[in-house]
Structure formats: structure tokens, C-alpha cells
Amino acid sequence: MPTKLPKNYKPTSKEKYMCAKHKAYFKQMLFNWKKELIEQNNRIMFNDMDDNSASADIVDQATSVSGKTVEMRTVNRNKKLITKIDSAVNKIEEGTYGYCEETGEEIGLKRLVARPIASLTVEAQEKHEKQEKIFADN
Incomplete structure (x- = not known):
């Protein structure tokens, strides 16, 4: 059964290290972070609104390509973070998280x-x- 946390709970050193509350707190934190990263990647990948790569203006084309490069770097960075988040969640479940x-x-x-x-x-x-x-x- 999942541990229910108080609304504004923050882990403290007064509690046993990596007790059920700590694990639940970090699992929720990691889940929320992963969700934000996936949403950001989806916005980047599926939002082609301001694509000027077909524009006749060479400056618009260059700006578009440059912007796309930055966006793809963000997507790749987010993917790496998501992998690390998944690993951290696995560690919580295995009991090795926080060590x-x-x-x-x-x-x-x-x-x-x-x-x-x-x-x-x-x-x-x-x-x-x-x-x-x-x-x-x-």
C-alpha cells in the first residue's frame, strides 16, 4: 500500500533515512519531473507552428534551423534525464535509492x-x- 504524504511534506533528518515517507516523497518528485520532461518533449516534437525552414528569407531559414537544433538538443537531454529518473525510481523500489x-x-x-x-x-x-x-x- 502506497504511503500517503501530508500536503506540504518535506523530508527531514529527524526521520529515519529513506523511510517510507522519504521514498514516497522522492518517487512523487521523480514522477512529476518525468511528466514535465515528457510534456516538454511532446510540445517540441509536435509543435511545428513557427517553422520557417521553407521561407524564402535565408535569415528566417537559418533562425528556424538554429531553433530546431536547440530544440532537438533539449529533447535528447530530456531523454537522458528520463532514463536517469527511471533508474532512480527502480532504486527506490529495490531499496538502494539515496545511497x-x-x-x-x-x-x-x-x-x-x-x-x-x-x-x-x-x-x-x-x-x-x-x-x-x-x-x-x-
């Missing part, structure tokens, strides 16, 4: 509220980014 994939430590409520798809603690994320920078610099 660092590298260290197993608690990620922390503040970080998860700010970035509900976070899979690493701040420290592990910084270490990961430093490693990426080292490889990028080589």
Missing part, C-alpha cells in the same frame, strides 16, 4: 532534494569529476 553507488554511504536529503537523480555523495562526485578532468586533459 552512493561507489561508497554505499547516505547521499543526504539536501543533495537528493536538489538533485533527485544523484547517485553519488558530493565527495564521490567530486572525485569522479577530478578523474574525468585528468582523462580530458591527457
